[in-house]
Amino acid sequence: xxxxxxxxxxxxxxxxxxxxxxxxxxxxxxxxxxxxxxxxxxxxxxxxxxxxxxxxxxxxxxxxxxxxxxxxxxxx
Numbered sequence: 001x002x003x004x005x006x007x008x009x010x011x012x013x014x015x016x017x018x019x020x021x022x023x024x025x026x027x028x029x030x031x032x033x034x035x036x037x038x039x040x041x042x043x044x045x046x047x048x049x050x051x052x053x054x055x056x057x058x059x060x061x062x063x064x065x066x067x068x069x070x071x072x073x074x075x076x
Contacts (some may be wrong), residue, residue: 002004014039021067027045036066 022032038046038061046065061074 015059016075017068017071018064020071021043021064025060025064025067027060029057031061032064034061035064035068039068 018032018035021027022029022035025042027035034056049057051058
């Protein structure tokens with residue numbers, strides 16, 4: 001696929017992977033937008049847990065992002 005159709009398909013795959021990863025790791029729906037920026041950044045720039053009990057914890061967001069990447073790299 002190319003053009004808009006390819007982008008739409010990629011977006012659908014990303015949404016499906018984000019939904020699955022969030023469900024598997026019990027990340028609430030309203031926090032999914034917090035994961036999206038991580039998927040566009042190098043992992044070395046991902047935030048670290050500050051130890052203050054944040055909700056959601058950066059470690060949870062990183063776990064979801066890592067799972068999304070793994071799901072997107074699996075063969076169809």
